[in-house]
Amino acid sequence: MIRTIIVEDDPMVADLAAGYLERIDGFSLDHTARSAEDALDLLRACHVDLVLLDVFMPGMDGMELLRIIKSQFFHTDVIMITAAQSSEDILKALRLGVADYIVKPFTFERFRESMLQFQEKRRLLMSPEVAITQDILDRRIFIKKPERGAGRPKGIDAQTLETVVSVLKEQPGLFSLKDIERLAGISRISLKKYFDYLAETGRLGSSKGYGGQGRPVTLYNWLG
Numbered sequence: 208m209i210r211t212i213i214v215e216d217d218p219m220v221a222d223l224a225a226g227y228l229e230r231i232d233g234f235s236l237d238h239t240a241r242s243a244e245d246a247l248d249l250l251r252a253c254h255v256d257l258v259l260l261d262v263f264m265p266g267m268d269g270m271e272l273l274r275i276i277k278s279q280f281f282h283t284d285v286i287m288i289t290a291a292q293s294s295e296d297i298l299k300a301l302r303l304g305v306a307d308y309i310v311k312p313f314t315f316e317r318f319r320e321s322m323l324q325f326q327e328k329r330r331l332l333m334s335p336e337v338a339i340t341q342d343i344l345d346r347r348i349f350i351k352k353p354e355r356g357a358g359r360p361k362g363i364d365a366q367t368l369e370t371v372v373s374v375l376k377e378q379p380g381l382f383s384l385k386d387i388e389r390l391a392g393i394s395r396i397s398l399k400k401y402f403d404y405l406a407e408t409g410r411l412g413s414s415k416g417y418g419g420q421g422r423p424v425t426l427y428n429w430l431g
Contacts, residue, residue: 209326211257213239214246215288216264220311224259224288227318233326247275255283256305257325262291270296271304284329286321291328308339327431331412334428337397338414347409347430363404367393371401375411381426402427 209233209312215221221239228236233379237253240246242264249255256328258276262269276283287300288306300308305326307325330348332339375382384402405411413430 209234209256210237210253210254211235211259211386212237212246212249213259215261216241227315233320233324234322240360243272250280258283258285259288262289270299277304319356331430343409362400368401373431378429381428383426
C-alpha cells in the first residue's frame with residue numbers, strides 16, 4: 208500500500224483529490240494537510256511514500272516544501288497538483304525531482320494515469336529480484352517506447368494471452384513455466400511463447416534461479 212498525504216489549502220480540491228485516490232487500488236490516504244508547515248509535521252511523525260502537493264499556499268509555498276522533502280525525506284516522492292503552470296515553475300519542480308506535474312483543473316483520467324504510472328515505476332524499481340535491463344527502463348520508466356509487435360505477433364492468440372495474463376497477475380512472487388503450466392491449461396512449449404512475448408513487451412521480468420541438483424532455471428515475476 209502506498210501511503211499518501213495531500214497538501215492542499217483549498218478544501219474542495221483536497222476533497223476531490225481524496226475522492227479520486229479512494230477509487231484507485233494500492234493507495235491509502237493517511238492525512239490531508241492545509242499548509243506546508245502541517246505537512247512537515249506529518250512527514251516527521253510518520254512514514255509517507257507519496258505527497259500530492261499544491262504550490263500556492265499561505266506561509267511556506269509548495270516549492271519550498273518540495274525542496275525540504277527532497278533534501279530531508281529521501282524515500283518520499285512528490286506529485287504536484289497545482290494551478291502554477293509557468294515554464295519557470297514547471298522547470299523548477301522537474302529539477303527538484305517531482306514524479307509528475309498535474310495542472311488544475313484536472314480530470315480523474317489524468318489523475319488515475321499519474322497514480323498508476325507512479326505505482327508501476329515503484330513496483331518495478333522496488334522488486335530486488337528483477338534484473339532491470341535497458342529495454343525495461345526504456346519501455347517502463349523513461350522513453351516509453353511502444354511495445355514491440357504491437358497488434359500481437361503471429362502465434363499469440365488474444366484469448367489465450369488474456370488467460371495467461373490473468374493467471375500471472377495472481378502470482379505473489381517468483382514462478383517458473385512449470386508452476387504456471389497447469390494453472391493456464393496449455394503446454395509448456397506454447398506457454399513459453401507467451402512468456403517470451405510478455406517479457407519482450409516489458410510486462411514480465413525474469414531472473415536465473417536454481418532447481419534440483421543445482422540446475423539453473425528461469426524464474427519470472429509479473430510487472431503489470
